[in-house]
Amino acid sequence: MAQIEIIEATEVTDDLVEAFQRLVPQLSSSNPPPSGAELQAIVSSEASVLLLAVDREAGDRILGSLTLAWFRIPTGVRAWIEDVVVDGEARGQGVGEHLNRHALDVARARGARTVDLTSRPSREAANRLYQRIGFVPRDTNVYRYSLDT
Template sequence: MADEEIVRVRQAKLEDVPQIVGLLEVLFTIEADFCIDKEKQTRGVELLLADKGACALVAVLQDKVVGLITIQRLISTAEGGYVGLIEDVVVDGQSRKKGIGKQLEKAACSWALEKGLLRLQLLADSSNSSALNFYSRLGWKETNLVALRKR
């Protein structure tokens, strides 16, 4: 791979917010439970970047943000300590099938280990078979839990 094709994973910065919001648009067209609202997504990303218990990692190719993974720290009474919730995982359409998602997941797991998190968990749209297959290939296991929400 030529140097310009090398993908680098790094912490997201405030100047990345517009590109991150663009990636969230891609994600939210796949997930039936969420709607695109650039104002809300911008506010959410800015809050995430300011949160010391959270991490937003981006994959960058030629100065363009092409992937995103976010992790938020929670307290688990079951584990008796801190765990992580992976909230967003997305790679732009033209950059898929190049190992970028795997790089992001690996970096997120490293961050979690550094922070002493005892477990990572994530939610995926039940109809998104490609995402479910991706997570399965990386060793993620389904649980007996069902996600519920109330507004």
């Protein structure tokens, strides 16, 4: 069993870039892994935090990641969880739960009133995890406008 610790990415290293080259294809087949410069933009942002699940017993190998963004709107501070990914070899070991619970603590500390996320219905294990943690499905429509067209 891995000794999992959740840390905030504070610098872009070769290990971080390599981890995202390995993790992003497990998350999305339509988006390439971020470059070092793109990771730097995320790491240095004042509106988000890049959380990493590292295995302390395996030389701090990155097992998964989660991005938490927050923003102020007229009704308060809101937070949003995006791009949660756990390496296939580490699934079922509690990595996703550790990442999400840590993100909720960070959002609470930032003054967020709510934390939202989306998850495809086909990601059955992830959806069970989110509901077990306490996320509840919302009766709402999610719309997307693609600026790439």
